[in-house]
Amino acid sequence: HTPNFTGSYENTLKDYKRTPAKPMMDGEPLYEDHPIEFNAERNGHSVSVDVRRPLYWDLFSGAFGHTYGHHSVWQMWQPGRDPINFPLLPWYEAVDQPGAWQMQFGRRLMESRPFLTRIPDDSVIVPHDVKTSVPGAGRYRFVATRDKNGSYAMVYVPVGRPFTVRMDVISGKKVTAWWYNPRNGKAQKIGNFSNEGTHTFVPPQLGENSDWILVLDDADAGFKAPGK
Structure with a gap:
């Protein structure tokens, strides 16, 4: 415990x-x-x-x-x-x-994304030079999962700090990014991005107990907001 x-x-x-x-x-x-x-x-x-x-x-x-x-x-x-x-x-x-x-x-x-094709994949997360920052350690370990067909990816962010992800895990040319709040189940759209290289995201609220989920979608998949 x-x-x-x-x-x-x-x-x-x-x-x-x-x-x-x-x-x-x-x-x-x-x-x-x-x-x-x-x-x-x-x-x-x-x-x-x-x-x-x-x-x-x-x-x-x-x-x-x-x-x-x-x-x-x-x-x-x-x-x-x-x-x-x-x-x-x-x-x-x-x-x-x-x-x-x-x-x-x-x-x-x-259940708001294809469930049976989901696989664990921490390679979505780009390690920081200080690896105890990202992917982190102790209470603050980042983890990731994705659709094996490339329609979406999710990163659990256990602490409010900036981090970087690979965009190429998504299959489409455009990526729609969302923040999902695990405290109230609400999602907010970050925006649409070109599917190129890596991208750094900053959680909407920083701090020790501010956990979030980053959701990346193939923009052409037509998914609703996470959790819907």
């Missing part, structure tokens, strides 16, 4: 690449409001961004789905019951925590 990009997400990709291919998913990522590394007194508790990151780390690395958990819900804690490892609120309030509601936006995003 760490908020960092660890070997478990690399194992998602390894399992995806096995032959014959089989569906797989992470059965127990970090729970919301869970003591970080089981030590609340030293590390505090996870927050919504800490459960959003595993959602996209797993999905973009080849998982067919995802699981969500909350520290109060698994033990059904409420006043009058013995707490286990510092639950923050009763289970009947925890079911409405932000991270729980935000899981639906991941599904909407995935």
